[in-house]
Amino acid sequence: xxTSPPTRRNPWLNGRPPTTxxxxxxxxxxxxxxxxxxxxxxxxxxxxxxxxxxxxxxRGSRAxxxxxxxxxxxxxxxxxxxxxxxxxxxxxxxxxxxxAYEVTxxxxxxxxxxxxxxxxxxxxxxxxxxxxxRLSGLPDEELVAVLDERYGGIPSQVAADPDLLAFLLPxxxxxxxxxxxxxxxxxxxxxVPLVVLGGEADGVTPDQLDAWDRHGAATxxxxxFPGGHFYFRDDPAAVAAVLAG
Numbered sequence: 001x002x003t004s005p006p007t008r009r010n011p012w013l014n015g016r017p018p019t020t021x022x023x024x025x026x027x028x029x030x031x032x033x034x035x036x037x038x039x040x041x042x043x044x045x046x047x048x049x050x051x052x053x054x055x056x057x058x059r060g061s062r063a064x065x066x067x068x069x070x071x072x073x074x075x076x077x078x079x080x081x082x083x084x085x086x087x088x089x090x091x092x093x094x095x096x097x098x099x100a101y102e103v104t105x106x107x108x109x110x111x112x113x114x115x116x117x118x119x120x121x122x123x124x125x126x127x128x129x130x131x132x133x134r135l136s137g138l139p140d141e142e143l144v145a146v147l148d149e150r151y152g153g154i155p156s157q158v159a160a161d162p163d164l165l166a167f168l169l170p171x172x173x174x175x176x177x178x179x180x181x182x183x184x185x186x187x188x189x190x191x192v193p194l195v196v197l198g199g200e201a202d203g204v205t206p207d208q209l210d211a212w213d214r215h216g217a218a219t220x221x222x223x224x225f226p227g228g229h230f231y232f233r234d235d236p237a238a239v240a241a242v243l244a245g
Contacts, residue, residue, distance in 0.1 A: 011062060012081050015040055015052040022050035024116075025088040026243065029054045029096030029103075031122075031230075032175035033147075033168065036060060039091070045240035050085075054078065054096070059171040067174030069136075071182050075102045079110070089117045091243065094229065095175050097123035098182065101215070104190055114192050119243065121197040122204050122229055125211035126184045136176040140169055147172065189217035196222040197242065199231030 013027070014036040026049050028039035036053020037060070043051045056074065058067030068074050078099075084090075084107075092100030097120035104118050124130075135146055144165070194216035198209045206224070213220045223242050225231040232239040 010081055012054055012056075012078055013052040014055050014061065015050060016043060018050050020048075022085075023048040023087075025049065025085045026051045027054060027084060027088060027090050027100075027115075028052065029090070029092035029099040030056075031094035031096055032179075033059070033172040034093070034096070039093075042236055042240050042243070045237050046244055049244070054099075056171075056174075058174055059168075063167070067171055069174050069177035069181065071099065071102060071178045074099060074178065075106050078103055079106055079112075084113065084115065086113055088115050089119060089243070090115045091119040091121070092123070093121040093232070094123050095179060097121055098126055098179070101126055101190075104192060105187055108191055109187075117193045117195055118190060119195040119197065120212060121232070122199060122202055124204055124208035125214060126182075127186070127214060128208060128211055130179070130182075132179075134176075134180050136173045136180055140165065143169060143172065190215055191217055193218055194220045195242065196220060197232075197239065198222075198224055199227040199229060200224050201226075201228045202231065203229065 026042075026046065028036065028042075028051065030036055030039060030053060036055045039053045040051050043049065055062055056068065057065035068077065090100040090104060092098065100118060101120060104115060107114055135143065138146065194212060196209050196212045198204055198206070209222060212222075225235065225238060227234045
């Protein structure tokens with residue numbers, strides 16, 4: 001049964017007001033430094049689905065708030081503020097995949113209603129060892145260079161504006177700190193269907209995506225798309241078709 005979303009404004013959720021009663025709900029956890037609006041725009045490809053982008057402190061409409069640098073603290077805060085409206089799916093891209101995964105685990109641990117699917121995108125399975133250099137403390141110029149090398153970079157007009165850059169970089173630093181402090185804790189397969197997405201030219205390898213099989217209690221579905229880390233920007237309709245399935 002579809003229930004109505006709460007009327008109280010939730011600072012963690014950004015979405016467009018529904019014009020009709022939604023058939024289902026999709027909650028999207030953005031990538032490092034990402035804003036929720038990019039994912040909310042997928043609504044044009046998913047009629048009948050109410051899409052919410054999760055907005056962390058320190059960015060977007062919450063830019064004045066201090067960012068969180070501990071992933072467990074983010075999960076606790078999301079669950080303290082948010083009642084996910086059934087029926088619903090969780091989607092996360094890159095860092096957002098790890099957040100969506102940990103939120104799902106905590107929902108299960110608390111006996112709260114679970115998503116119908118967890119969709120993770122462009123992130124290695126969480127139990128795999130991580131060997132990346134620490135990025136959260138890099139000087140601005142070096143951090144911008146890393147973002148350009150790994151993820152396609154910050155738009156040139158932003159990189160050329162010191163004030164705008166100073167406004168955006170703290171969110172990236174906080175998100176890298178989330179990853180650097182993360183330690184995976186074994187808890188068994190998730191009690192929800194798991195869908196894994198990735199770009200064929202991404203630095204996240206097929207083996208790293210296949211390793212998500214360990215975290216699904218049932219058959220894990222995997223879909224590869226042309227493109228790199230942000231493959232969905234090339235053909236959002238193709239990704240939406242999987243999300244609609």
